[in-house]
Amino acid sequence: MPETLDRTDRRLLLALQGDARLTTAQLAERVALSPSPCWRRIKALESDGVIRGYHARLDATQLGWGVTAFVHIMLENHSRDLGERFEEAVRGIDRVIACHNVSGEYDYLLQVVARDLQDFGEFARDRLRSLPGVKEINSSLSLREVKSGPDLPVPDR
Structure with missing residues (x-):
């Protein structure tokens, strides 16, 4: 994080998280800057690594992914x-949409999408169990998404 993340930077980040398609002129208006300084601030936030990219949020259900599962994986050893x-193997599986190395009983937590329960069962059996070193798998299925999104709180400094 850059040394100084001021009020204007925070407002820019929040605006971009809300709608990354805003033009520089629209962003400048929202944060009370002229377009050139606004553009320079955005470029600085990108080069500092605070802004890692711009993405479209897709609807999993509309794309045929009716099941979301959270899968705990225990490896044979550490x-x-x-x-x-x-x-490396997990990075190559597009249906694993998130993977975290976690503390506790299990070593990894994966978020996986599947078309339906049968598809998830086959995926777990055929693909997840064949990942390197998998000793144990424990899955929980999402019944309903309550909150989602990549938006992060932007801290005051």
Whole structure:
């Protein structure tokens, strides 16, 4: 995070999270800047790595993904090599939409999408169980999405 994230930067970040398609002129108006300084601030936030990219939010159901599952994975051991092989394999599976190395009983938490319950069962059996070093899998199915989105709170500094 940059040394100084001032009120204007925070307002820019919140506006972009709300709608990344805003033009520089629209953003400038929202944060009370002229377009040139607004553009420079955005570029600085990008180069500092605060803004990592711009994305469209897609509707999983509209794309045929009717099931979301949270899958806990326990590996056979905690060797660095096995962890790296597991993580590399997971990165290559597009239906795994998030993967976190976690503390606790399990080693990883995956968020997975599937067309339906049968599709998820086959995916878990055929794909997840064949990942490097998988010892145990525990799945929970989402009954209903209550809150979603990549928006982060923008802290005051």
